[in-house]
Amino acid sequence: MITPTVVFHTATLLPNGKVLVAGGEDTIEGILLSAELYDPATGTWTATGSMTTSRSEHLATLLPNNGKVLVAGGYYVTIHATSSAELYDPATGTSAVTDSMNREREDHGLSLVPYNGKVLAVGGHTEAQEFLSSAEMYNP
Numbered sequence: 001m002i003t004p005t006v007v008f009h010t011a012t013l014l015p016n017g018k019v020l021v022a023g024g025e026d027t028i029e030g031i032l033l034s035a036e037l038y039d040p041a042t043g044t045w046t047a048t049g050s051m052t053t054s055r056s057e058h059l060a061t062l063l064p065n066n067g068k069v070l071v072a073g074g075y076y077v078t079i080h081a082t083s084s085a086e087l088y089d090p091a092t093g094t095s096a097v098t099d100s101m102n103r104e105r106e107d108h109g110l111s112l113v114p115y116n117g118k119v120l121a122v123g124g125h126t127e128a129q130e131f132l133s134s135a136e137m138y139n140p
Contacts, residue, residue, distance in 0.1 A: 005026060005027050006024045006025065006026045006032070007024055007025055007026075007056075008023075008024045008025050008056040008057045008074075009021055009022060009023050009024025009032070009056075010022050010023065010024075010058060010059060010060040010071065011038075012060045012061070012062055012069050013062065014037075014062065014067070014069070014090050015062075015067050015090075016090065017039070017040065017041060018037045018038060018039050018040075018090075019037065019038040019040065020035060020036075020037060020048070020060070020069055020088060020090070021035065021036050021037075021038060022034075022035040022051055022058075022060060022069075022071055022088065023035070023051055023054065023055045023056055023058055023071070023074070024056050025056045031054045031055065031056045031075065031076065031077065032054060032055075032056070033050045033051055033053070033054040034047070034050050034051075035047075035048050035049065035050060035051055035088065035095070036048060048088075048093045049088075049092070049093045049094040049095055050095065051071060051086060051088070051095045052084075052086045052095050052096065052097050053076050053082065053084050053086065053097075054076055054077075055071070055073075055074040055075065055076050055082065055084075056074055056075045056076075057074045057075050057106055057107065058071055058072060058073050058074025058075075058106075059071075059072060059073060059074070059108065059109075059110035060072075060088075060110070061110050061111070061112050061119055062112075063087075063112075063117065063119070063140045064112070064117060065117045065140055066140060067089075067090060067091070068087045068088060068089050068090070068140070069087065069088040069090070070085060070086075070087055070098070070110075070119055070138060070140070071085065071086050071087075071088060071095070072084075072085035072086075072101060072105075072110060072119075072121060072138070073085070073101060073104070073105040073106060073108055073110070073121070073124065074106055075106055080127055081104040081105065081106040081125070081126055081127040082104055082106075083100045083101040083102065083103055083104040083105065084097070084100050084101075085097075085098050085099065085100055085101060085138065086098055098138075099138070101121055101136055101138075102134075102136050103126065103132060103134060103136070104126050104127055105121060105123075105124035105125075105126070105132065106124055106125060106126075106127075107123075107124045107125055108121055108122060108123050108124025108125075108132070109121070109122040109123055109124070110122075113137075117140060118137045118138060118139050118140070119137065119138040119140070120135060120136075120137055120138075121135065121136050121137075121138065122134075122135040123135070
């Protein structure tokens, strides 16, 4: 039996101490839709609700005002960058689509702005390898 190797996923520390590991690519299935929770206190993994879009090389950040995780950009098919974004809610274990970014972005930056709780998406590149010098804000 071949054990898949998963790469290009995100890992986000949740307020309850668990870690949300979302998406990525594995050597068997390709780009993943799945998400799992790792509990460092018990050393166990549990499945949680899948993302709304398969994605790899995306970014994720915890929103401190509501405890949800914003997951944005990346690839949804091998070479197709996306502008889509979604919110994972740890309270329900589900993801829901939220407003998309204005531009498809991969290899971008995604940072929480501490003074206002917004999220800044910067740079990256498009599916056509057009390097972006633009930035945009997500307001939760």
